[in-house]
Amino acid sequence: MKKKKLVIIGGDARQTEIAEQCLRHGIRVYLIGFEKWNRHAFDIVKANGYGDVPWPDVDAILLPVSGLKEGNKVEAVFAKQNVILQEEWVKRTKSNCVVITGIHTTSLHALLTKYPRPYHKLLERDDIAIYNSIPSAEGTLLMALQETDITIHGSRTIVLGFGRTGQTIADTFSSLGAYVKVVTNATSEKARAEVMGFTTFHTNALSDIVKDGDICVNTIPALVLSKEVLTHASSRMLIIDLASAPGGTDFDYAKKRGMKALLAPGLPGRVAPVTAGRILAQVLIDLLLEKEA
Amino acid sequence: MKKKKLVIIGGDARQTEIAEQCLRHGIRVYLIGFEKWNRHAFDIVKANGYGDVPWPDVDAILLPVSGLKEGNKVEAVFAKQNVILQEEWVKRTKSNCVVITGIHTTSLHALLTKYPRPYHKLLERDDIAIYNSIPSAEGTLLMALQETDITIHGSRTIVLGFGRTGQTIADTFSSLGAYVKVVTNATSEKARAEVMGFTTFHTNALSDIVKDGDICVNTIPALVLSKEVLTHASSRMLIIDLASAPGGTDFDYAKKRGMKALLAPGLPGRVAPVTAGRILAQVLIDLLLEKEA
Amino acid sequence: MKKKKLVIIGGDARQTEIAEQCLRHGIRVYLIGFEKWNRHAFDIVKANGYGDVPWPDVDAILLPVSGLKEGNKVEAVFAKQNVILQEEWVKRTKSNCVVITGIHTTSLHALLTKYPRPYHKLLERDDIAIYNSIPSAEGTLLMALQETDITIHGSRTIVLGFGRTGQTIADTFSSLGAYVKVVTNATSEKARAEVMGFTTFHTNALSDIVKDGDICVNTIPALVLSKEVLTHASSRMLIIDLASAPGGTDFDYAKKRGMKALLAPGLPGRVAPVTAGRILAQVLIDLLLEKEA
Amino acid sequence: MKKKKLVIIGGDARQTEIAEQCLRHGIRVYLIGFEKWNRHAFDIVKANGYGDVPWPDVDAILLPVSGLKEGNKVEAVFAKQNVILQEEWVKRTKSNCVVITGIHTTSLHALLTKYPRPYHKLLERDDIAIYNSIPSAEGTLLMALQETDITIHGSRTIVLGFGRTGQTIADTFSSLGAYVKVVTNATSEKARAEVMGFTTFHTNALSDIVKDGDICVNTIPALVLSKEVLTHASSRMLIIDLASAPGGTDFDYAKKRGMKALLAPGLPGRVAPVTAGRILAQVLIDLLLEKEA
Ligand SMILES: NC(=O)c1ccc[n+]([C@@H]2O[C@H](COP(=O)([O-])OP(=O)(O)OC[C@H]3O[C@@H](n4cnc5c(N)ncnc54)[C@H](OP(=O)(O)O)[C@@H]3O)[C@@H](O)[C@H]2O)c1
Ligand SMILES: NC(=O)c1ccc[n+]([C@@H]2O[C@H](COP(=O)([O-])OP(=O)(O)OC[C@H]3O[C@@H](n4cnc5c(N)ncnc54)[C@H](OP(=O)(O)O)[C@@H]3O)[C@@H](O)[C@H]2O)c1
Ligand SMILES: NC(=O)c1ccc[n+]([C@@H]2O[C@H](COP(=O)([O-])OP(=O)(O)OC[C@H]3O[C@@H](n4cnc5c(N)ncnc54)[C@H](OP(=O)(O)O)[C@@H]3O)[C@@H](O)[C@H]2O)c1
Ligand SMILES: NC(=O)c1ccc[n+]([C@@H]2O[C@H](COP(=O)([O-])OP(=O)(O)OC[C@H]3O[C@@H](n4cnc5c(N)ncnc54)[C@H](OP(=O)(O)O)[C@@H]3O)[C@@H](O)[C@H]2O)c1
Secondary structure, X not given: OOOOEEEEEOEOHHHHHHHHHHHHOOOEEEEEOOOOOOOOEOOEEEXXXXXXXXXXXXXXXXXXXXXXXXHHEEOEOOOOOOEXXXXXXXXXXXXXXXXXEOOOOHHHHHHHHHOOOOEEEHHHOHHHHHHHXXXXXXXXXXXXXXXXXXXXXXXXXXEEOOOHHHHHHHHHHHHOOOEEEEEOOOHHHHHHHHHOOOEEXXXXXXXXXXXXOOEEEEOOOOOOEOHHHHOOOOOOOEEEEOOOOOOOEOHHHHHHOOOOEEEOOOHHHHHOHHHHHHHHHHHHHHHHOOOOO | OOOOXXXXXXXXXXXXXXXXXXXXXXXXXXXXXXXXXXXXXXXEEEOOOOXXXXXXXXXXXXXXXXXXXHHHEEOEOOOOOOEEOOHHHHHHOOOOOEEEEOOOOHHHHHHHHHOOOOEXXXXXXXXXHHHHHHHHHHHHHHHHHHHOOOOOOOOXXXXXXXXXXXXXXXXXXXXXXXXEEEEOOOHHHHHHHHHOOOEEEOHHHHHHXXXXXXXXXXXXXXXXXXXXXXXXXXXOOEEEEOOOOOOOEOHHHHHHOOOOEEEOOOHHHHHXXXXXXXXXXXXXXXXXXXXXX | OOXXXXXXXXXXXXXXXXXXXXXXXXXXXXXXXXXXXXOOEOOEEEOOOOOOOOHHHOOEEEOOOOOOOHHHEEOEOOOOOOEEOOHHHHHHOOOOOEEEEOOOOHHHHHHHHHOOOOEEEHHHOHHHHHHHHHHHHHHHHHHHHHHOOOOOOOOEEEEEOOOHHHHHHHHHHHHOOOEEEEEOOOHHHHHHHHHOOOEEEOHHHHHHHHHHOOEEEEOOOOOOEOHHHHOOXXXXXXXXXXXXXXXXXXXXXXXXOOOOEEEOOOHHHHHOHHHHXXXXXXXXHHHHOOOOO | OOOOEEEEEOEOHHHHHHHHHHHHOOOEEEEEOOOOOOOOEOOEEEOOOOOOOOHHHOOEEEOOOOOOOHHHEEOEOOOOOOEEOOHXXXXXXXXXXXXXXXXXXXXXXXXXXXXXXXXXXXXHOHHHHHHHHHHHHHHHHHHXXXXXXXXXXXXXXXXXXXXXXXXXXXXXXXXXXXXXXXXXXXXXXXXXXXXXXXXXXXXXXXXXXXXXXXXXXEOOOOOOEOHHHHOOOOOOOEEEEOOXXXXXXXXXXXXXXXXXXXXXXXXXXXXXXXXXXXXXXXXHHHHHOXXXX
8 A cells, every 4th residue: 555645844742743653654754844853764754945745645734733824834843944834835735635733723724715625623623622631631730739839639629611621630630639629510511520529519609619729720711710709719729721812710810819820721732742742643643544434 | 488399100219219309408299109108297298089289289290210101100119009190180280380201201292292391301311311320330330249250350341332321330340440441433432431541442343352351331222242243252251231222232142152141221220219319309309499591 | 390289178169260270370289079060171180089189299288268167177168068177188298288278277276286287377468368358348349239229429438447458448439439438546547548538537436427427337356336336326327347257346236226237257258259269379379389488 | 724835946848837737726836947937926936046935844846857967957948047956955945845856867866865855756657658658649740740741641650669658659640540560579568559450560570661661650768770670671761769868770870871860859848848747747736735645
């Protein structure tokens, strides 16, 4: 069977891990924007002048987790200079060349309107969000360990939201011996949380339960830790807010009250880039080797 | 505030527990078909000749988990004689009197077509299925403890399906030290299972993994433990099949091969009727006291 | 290397499992008192008239867990008639033939005073007591599942003693979602229990905590559940008493109060004989193959 | 009852937490060497010129965890200048004034030979070592999270030693989803580890199992990670060595092989001083209020 060909344009340590995993699965990888990555292997080709990428033969293009930015810019931490995706590249690919990105962006939308290609947004997949909840939970844990002078064991930890990420975080803290309270309004999440042994609360009980929390982790993308709620909180409570920007915390008010409140974006890539890369690689390789429908 | 009035028609130990819980929440309970239940309390009225049920004033009617059977028969283990629901009763209730049943049946459908009333099928609710997964898992455990001569700890346990019930069963056996393999085809269930530490398999790998299983618990309502698959299974493997009748096992073939294969219907009511009653009571009381939208 | 030779005199399903394990390890096994066990294999010899046991060549003799009873009787559930150990047999063995028993008895003491042989009491070993805590805990669990109408999940379970058995029981019930209170007077056991997430109490607080227990498991070999304490207990609390006879419960008084109190001796052999046999086999084989000092 | 009087000489954030806890228990605290600690309360007296400590009335003296150093120096991070314990102070105390220290030192021995006083070494107590295993395990976790680019979940973690600290570390990593291998030569520790679900190995198998470890945590105070063993280790394996100085690792050789190997002394005080202080306070207060024999 002919080897599959993947072009990786930009990215960070996650993409280098993806390259490694592809190598293991017999996929040939072309890299654009990885001059500073010191890795040599037969099936890893660092594109040089781009003439060496056989575009019409390419099976898939991988963009970074952050997708395609304005002006077709691509984030690339291993690049020696700015990386700009040339429309020409995409144009030359075959019509079933798959474009894979972390998230959707308007630039990418524009590009794919012009050159329609099959298209996957990895971070919007349910399975990837669930797998990513592991490095997210461990990143949250790291911050809690660094920012408190007590142990997680025995701490009173409040977890807001019991979706894909909140469930793993609650489980992680609880398994270290924290007393975990889960806040969710969804009846089926409440049921699952209770089956897993957590006490549960509605968001409208928040003002009450923040009174004696040591750590509060938020995963609800809505202003739940409002001024109103924070007024009642212990000023010694640490807030770690994972919800997508701008988070669910009134950070200004928290600061005014002398509370430590941290917005924690992009934990998987920061705390465990290799694992985060493997998570993406696993799905990407399945897509590429057509194991999936 | 006026006390809410609930009529419980038939049922088993779950319904008596529901009566107890209603009592605690200030609900007045009328019982039909509970002559053999020896319980006396001011707000528990055992209907006698039915003249003593103030039908026009009733807020809700509770049928057993099995619903309304043919000929409007109602299962009633505490009754001294057969219990038949009289259409007259329903007819006399007000139009917003809520009818609550475990499952949907054709008799009930016919009745409510004639006398439309708000209508709840408890067992079809997602939260109740999740809460019920606890007594289901413990019932499964009980059978496994009884039917094997090894410990669960260290046993190789296969769990088919990772939905509401399968997830709790896998967790239960694993927390006792079993080596649990989870079989699911859904990518997000697979992801959650792996986050929880299980190795996962596709159903098409079943023939392979049953080779060295000690215990196999099925929750998939489809013929997964087919003759084809069972041919490869260790003949010492115990099968506990929870999937709704007829289960997911070729029981005839299993028997032929000398395997122990058990269909295990209705575990919650059998293994922990009080807890099973409380699970229903909690939702029922929320409905009755209108805590829920 | 010459094959080791083991004679198994009497016993139950644990001894048949030991025979199986010895077979796997290349040990030749002679059985006395196993006529009803239907198993044939080259290296398993059912002694017939005892002429066929080469006593001078035997490396070890295994007695049942219950040891050697009065009149040199040996418990043997697979025997067709009573099994009596003949002193002649031991007399003919070489002086370094090892005698292995479950527990010490006076008959055995007398025998070995007459014919001194190296001597091991398996049940008195710390490691075996720890391994056995698994089937003990699962046996306790089985009884709790059978004897209550609530789930273990959410139950208030009290564990008396946090030694080798109590620790595993507390962990087992807690991992199923019970709220576990641990009672111990030893400061280091208290510390370990708290590290494992349990709340701990001194025995002198017992009268207080039995007030709202659902299940109470005792492993303390002393009268801890005295009349004095039981007076305060909820009459619905189930007592499972594992402590060696006569247990740690005032059973008469419990009965008078209408409480269910069960003495539960010999759980490992009853609930999981194969595992219990393997636990013994593992140590026995190490001894026989001299892997141990 | 007259208030107990405690003098705290030097220390760090653990001692300030001890002061706080004593305050709550109605103990009057005199502080020497805490000028930089900004805390005011009626029963907390910062000694000034030492004239204000009523020595003949003092019930106990607390030295830091590190004890009394050469020249009677005392570590004191909140002091503005060096703190030297004056023999005069001890001389003036009553003969049953208790001296409490973390560890034994020769200076302290000399002092107490001259002025005999009841004497407690907190860190040598079994219960404190067990409680301290929590912050030790969390400190180890923090280092592992910081120093690897993979998640703990799914990592292959080797824990050397299964004593008080090793047991908690193995449990902590395992509960986060690591595959934990435990190395111990003690049969009862091996049994407990297996009951808890770990695979176990003898130290003489070390060369073999380090081949595919991601993280190796050592708690054995002996040269176990010798040059001989490290030769076989994956060079990407992170070593965290907790064993008391000089640790159990050939650090020079590890460095030569390009391995990351970290000696991690005093984790409790560094990672969770408040919890570490509370652990000491709990025992100290029991001693002071004579709750203990
Ligand atoms: N910083 C990081 O590294 C990181 C990592 C992972 C995720 N995230 C972010 O974390 C957030 C959660 O991600 P997820 O994957 O866990 O999402 P999810 O599975 O959709 O879970 C979201 C949770 O929030 C609840 N929720 C949403 N809107 C709510 C509202 N207005 N009021 C009350 N509850 C509400 C949901 O309850 P319902 O089911 O009732 O809606 C659910 O419990 C997202 O913003 C995501 O971008 C950040
Ligand atoms: N005996 C008892 O006491 C008892 C107690 C509880 C439940 N049950 C029965 O157990 C069954 C499962 O209940 P549940 O609440 O866990 O349901 P659920 O949440 O819907 O889970 C069902 C599981 O089966 C899988 N599945 C369904 N059809 C499949 C197919 N054709 N091939 C492969 N996988 C399939 C589902 O995967 P997808 O998500 O991919 O469909 C899911 O993993 C039901 O039949 C229920 O009536 C019995
Ligand atoms: N029924 C069965 O199947 C079964 C199975 C296993 C064990 N057992 C029995 O269960 C009992 C415990 O076995 P084990 O292996 O766990 O023993 P163990 O390790 O010695 O533990 C005994 C526990 O009881 C405590 N204890 C002993 N005497 C006490 C007293 N007078 N007051 C307060 N606490 C006291 C011990 O505390 P300290 O450390 O402070 O003494 C320890 O916590 C034994 O009687 C054993 O024969 C029965
Ligand atoms: N860095 C920190 O923050 C920190 C925190 C806590 C502890 N520690 C240090 O960690 C070490 C362990 O503390 P611990 O409280 O866990 O002690 P412990 O309870 O005595 O455990 C020590 C473990 O090491 C084993 N061991 C001792 N010597 C051995 C040898 N020569 N060969 C093989 N195994 C041996 C013991 O097995 P046996 O039972 O067979 O002897 C046991 O498994 C100590 O050095 C302590 O000072 C450091």
